[in-house]
Amino acid sequence: MSELENGMVTIIRAFHKYSGHKCKLKKAELKELINNEMNHFIQTLDQLFTDLDQNGDLEIDFPEFITLIAMVTSACHELFVICTFYSTTSFNWTEK
Numbered sequence: 398m399s400e401l402e403n404g405m406v407t408i409i410r411a412f413h414k415y416s417g418h419k420c421k422l423k424k425a426e427l428k429e430l431i432n433n434e435m436n437h438f439i440q441t442l443d444q445l446f447t448d449l450d451q452n453g454d455l456e457i458d459f460p461e462f463i464t465l466i467a468m469v470t471s472a473c474h475e476l477f478v479i480c481t482f483y484s485t486t487s488f489n490w491t492e493k
């Protein structure tokens with residue numbers, strides 16, 4: 398498998414590691430997943446859980462979970478692009 402395909406499998410495995418056979422994450426399970434697997438990217442949970450739970454069943458199914466992964470990956474990509482830009486230019490933070 399390619400590196401990208403391996404990444405997709407890793408996301409699926411992480412979801413099922415915490416959701417188990419029911420394929421849905423309760424808030425405590427999502428908190429455990431974030432604390433153990435994404436603690437460098439996500440610090441708060443309460444509002445995030447409400448925003449992710451699109452159907453309001455107080456659980457996070459895989460489509461709702463993959464929305465979280467897409468949002469965090471997109472934010473990381475934007476940060477990566479900004480960091481790459483500033484590390485490859487002679488930008489001076491003290492210039493006005």
Ligand SMILES: [Ca+2]
Pocket residue numbers: 449450451452453454455456457458461
């Ligand atoms: Ca839900």
